[in-house]
Amino acid sequence: MPSRRRTLLKVIILGDSGVGKTSLMNQYVNKKFSNQYKATIGADFLTKEVQFEDRLFTLQIWDTAGQERFQSLGVAFYRGADCCVLVYDVNSMKSFDNLNNWREEFLIQASPSDPENFPFVVLGNKIDVDGGNSRVVSEKKARAWCASKGNIPYFETSAKEGINVEEAFQVIAKDALKSGEEEEIYLPDTIDVGSSSQPRSSGCEC
């Protein structure tokens, strides 16, 4: 009898355009990095198998478009997320200021059952740039914000150098797992096998 427990964990990465969401995902999943900026269109995901306490999980990591005009269909894919990763660029104050918007937008759109305790993880990316000289958001400031939002775990990362990426995703997976286990299982009010076999679709028979 296979385990009834969840083995698929859904993680959403959010943040402004150009903060390195795609790069973080690529570094974590494929151990690859490209310095070139390429916009993401819509939502895209990669999966990675992770081992945790002797169990194997599939981490489904959703990378999203930071530019609003490339999110034309909306954010229905937020639903069912087990953890949300908020990314900003430590060299851009605006991307940090926007974290709050991303977080709130996520809570509204994904409407998790327990928004207070929904797991977020914040990543301050691009710490490698210019040897840290162009940095404008201090670690202290970022940590203070994370603390004020219910002690969100915080990591300073470099997708380019691979710094802290693995560590961050370990925590992301762990938090996602915790939240996933608490999720309720859907139970319909009545189970009527008959009705489900009748297609209500008015479309053609294709």
Place this chain on the structure above:
Amino acid sequence: MLLNVIEDEEKWLAEGIASVQQNALFMHRALDANNLRDALKYSAQMLSELRTSKLSPHKYYELYMRAFDEMRKLEMFFKDESRHGVSVVDLYELVHHAGNILPRLYLLCTVGSVYMKTKEAPPKDVLKDLVEMCKGVQHPVRGLFLRSYLVQVSRDKLPDIGADYERDRDESSVMDAIEFVLQNFVEMNKLWVRLHHQLRTSIGLSGLQGPGQDRDKREKERSELRDLVGKNLHILGQLDGVDLEMYRENVLPRVLEQVVNCKDELAQYYLMDCIIQVFPDEYHLQSLETLLAACPHLQPSVDVKTVLSQLMDRLSNYASTCPDVIPEFLQVEAFAKLSSAISKVIEAQVDMPIVGAITLYVSLLTFTLRVHPDRLDYVDQILGACVKKLAGKPRLEDKRATKQIVLLLSAPLEKYNDIVTALTLSNYPRVMDHLDNETIKVMAMVIIQTIMKNSTCISTADKVEVLFELIKGLIKDLDVTTADELDKEDFEEEQNSVARLINMLYNDDPEEMLQIIYTVRKHVMNGGPTRLPFTVPPLVFSALTLIRRLQAQDGDVVGEEVPTTPKAIFQLLNQVTLLTHDLADAGIHDLSLNGLSCSITRAGIKAANDCELEPVAYEFFTQAYVLYEEEIADSKAQVTAIHLIIGTLQRMQVFGVENRDTLTHKATGYSAKLLKKPDQCRAVYACSHLFWVDDQDGVKDGERVLLCLKRALRIANAAQQMANAARGSSGPVTLFVEILNKYLYFFEKGNPQITSNMIQDLVELITEEMQSDSVTTDPASDAFFASTLRYIRFQKQKGGSMGEKFEPISV
């Protein structure tokens, strides 16, 4: 009606979701029981919900995502052969049995992705099979979502360089992946574009609602589907196999071919934007020609200017973040290519409004300033192109267009922080010629503010000429009508800016400086009576500064050939005064103008005195008198003016006896003719100083001093009597005390005409007056007199020669 549609849609979505959840539940149970047959059955039923045509793209996407998430669980089940005991090859065959094509294809795609992962079949064959089979769904919305599902689930199984699934790591398998995505892209774009045509027909037939409103709504919904198509390009961008070579030779031409051929405005605009955003900068730079060549072939309604602006924005960001790539920009002649593409687009799109063309030039200029800041010729070239576009057209009225021109003209100023650079751009003023008066002023202010901000010094007359031509909107009235609409505060601010600007013009060489002053004068003198009060003072002051500079270096100036002499400048000042004077004369009795010419005159006189130019100083004085006689009508202003004249004249050492006499004679004459007696009295005793200058070689004409003081006394007497006659009581004795003080002054200075007797008499006279009943007492004048007496006593006690002198006076 629209509200009903929305409500219905919500209902349909809710029903769809309920059914998906229900079937998913049965599917979960089947999965837990490792029951493959049931799992397939319920998953197919769940997927059947996606066959609906009732939902808008947004709602459909919600439903799709529900099913999508459930399908991941099924996929994991498929992967684990131990759970269902069927090989993936057989599974692939098995799912073909699903009844409806849509659920069947979703299941096939899902199994197909597992199939590719197991490496039991070459991915190429599976991909080809799937992408072909998906042609079975030709309903645009359903087809688009199905194909986006296909590309998403196969995305990480595509044969790519470095990927696990690349069998023999040769180029052909990478090609297979690219071919697959490209084919999917082409098919999706066709579906998307077809939706447009379907909408048109269906609206033509139904016509239930206002067709326009309905079409807009449908077109908006169609636009919402765009990211499904664009996703293919994103995936191409993420493939390592798509290197520069592959992109330039294969991917880009293929994508552009589809973009151009689809002839659909929405698709063309969006896909061009996507291409620019999803592929790296370096690729764009190295394939500019191909990308730009497509632009003139787009539909005329496509907003090419935004597309090109975004491309140029990206490229200039690229250049500013990685300065070491700039040689590449030069190598590929990025500027020339962009510039020619822009001309072609403007040429091809005849109906493009002027604002569109200018916006394009603004982005090209921004690009140039960021990438090639040293290439002023490029900047001028862009401005020239803009002039060409504007030529033959009436002045711009379009607010958006003028705003763009202001941007265009401000950009070089901001970049170079230096107006001087802009002044060398021959096309700069020519662009300004096409602006309306209001915008010319706005631009002029921008220019002045730039100069202020950077403390730029404009140092040649030629540049000043160009500069004043540029800011002419502030210097003179451009047309009559707008004159009264001006806001006073705005006007003052503008003119103050001009005044500050005049102060920023400077050259060390007096000759050039004089030319600058001439140039400024030429321009500001056209300003009319409202502007002169602001612009003339700085002009005069810079002229005076120059005079003093010349004087200071007097020793160095040799010979008489030196053209820049104080004389020339005085001549100029004189003209300025005359002109302001004439203007004031011309019926505009503006006090500020009169005051202005007076003060110029005074300043001029002083400077002339310092330069020992008697005729010039005399000329100025004569002018001052003319002004006094003709222009100053207000009695208070007269009093002020006469005291200024006396004060100035007293300090003049430049005049010979004759000239001095004439001038002082006039001054005393004016003094005695003032309107009020007390004013007369004060002016006349002040005149006494004109005859006694307490200098080594100063005039010392004791007799005439005495004459003045006696005359002042007579006037004071008359004033007292007049007051008596009018009010029955005399005024205070203040005037007498004041005159007493003058006596004391000249007495001390050793004027032999002033004797202790005179002082004694005057003291007694005042004491008498004060005791008389008819005199109104005034504490101030009493105190004044008391302290004057105290002073006399003090001098007496002092001893020495002064004490001796005062000895005879008894108080």
